Amino acid sequence: MELNTIDNKKLLEDFAKSFGRAAFDKEPQLHRQVEDMKNEILKRMQSNIITTTDLKYSLADEYVIIGNENVESIFTALKNKLNIVTPITKKKSATIISIIDSSGSMGSFEKYLSQCVSLWTEKLIELKYEKVNHRFISHHTEAQEVHRDVFFVKGESGGTIISSGLNKANERINYIDYENQDIYVFQYSDGDNLTSDNDVSVRVLKDILNKVNQFEYVEINQYSRSSTIMSAYRNVQNSKFNAHVLREKNDVLKTVESISSAIMF
Known part of the structure; x- marks a missing residue:
């Protein structure tokens, strides 16, 4: 044709x-x-x-x-x-820690757009390093480290306590030589959280920011609902932290562009 x-x-x-x-x-x-x-x-x-x-x-x-x-x-x-050019000399290694809310409110659309953002941002980061390690953390009210194959499909009933996922990520970071290795954290959520957990989540987030290169919060919120965790995250002022909201598939490109400006330059 x-x-x-x-x-x-x-x-x-x-x-x-x-x-x-x-x-x-x-x-x-x-x-x-x-x-x-x-x-x-x-x-x-x-x-x-x-x-x-x-x-x-x-x-x-x-x-x-x-x-x-x-x-x-x-x-x-x-x-x-x-306008990204593959570096002639790559850095030695990095770790990507991905966190996702697996509670009942995270449907197939939310998980699918999370997967899309994850795919392209991982590939961008891999341009910079000889080796990239991946860790995947799934949480509802409790968190656990999981295999990539179930990360975007695992589902649980019940509510959401975001600090459980952040605490698990922080534990993993403490096992890494974070002073000599680059670390990127991506958190995927629909914005739901137990209101009383917001302050705890922000405290853990701020501790994580002291140890990592970049933390990118990615929220899939197609119906423009009020976001519990975003009401707390929007008060976090740190150059290592960015928050993104996707409402439809077309927002993936905009989000990847924004993330790339933070992680690639």
């Missing part, structure tokens, strides 16, 4: 109207449209004319990207968009 015969905008709009894998699998036409869209994006990359709209969809499109052989092609376009 020739590049100029594809109405890319229409393909993107059509795909955006699909609702999950079940509906997608029942519509062969959507399969063809997504395949066309993928080919269109890859052709644009080869011609160095990929647009911001293409990237917005690509970074959070499970049928085109996640678990797909085209991850590296999309990542190349992302690096070009962010």
Whole structure:
């Protein structure tokens, strides 16, 4: 198919109207449209004319990207968009600690966007280091270290105590030679927390900030609900701390751009 015969905008709009894998699998036409869209994006990359709209969809499109052989092609376009050049000399090692709320309020949409942000930010950090260690902490009212394979799918009933995840991360950091190794912490949440836990969470966060290079809080809040933990986090004034709110898939690119400015330069 020739590049100029594809109405890319229409393909993107059509795909955006699909609702999950079940509906997608029942519509062969959507399969063809997504395949066309993928080919269109890859052709644009080869011609160095990929647009911001293409990237917005690509970074959070499970049928085109996640678990797909085209991850590296999309990542190349992302690096070009962010003007990131792979360092000639890489630093020796770093550790990424990821924390996620696994309580009942964290649904598939929240976990999926968390996974998208995690994928691209991990790849950006890996550009800087010869070796990157990964640690994954899942929490509801209690926290535990888990394997990557269950980190974005694990679910629990009950409420949320964010300090449990932060305390577990702090314990892990204390086992690391944090004075001689770079550490990045990413926290994924929908904003829910036990109100009485906010002050404790902020105290632990401030202790963590004394030991790490960067702490990025990523909140998925598609309905603009009042965020319990954000009401406390917004008072944290530290150059190592940033907070981001995503309401839709298109916000992944904006969030990754913001995080990259903190961790890459």
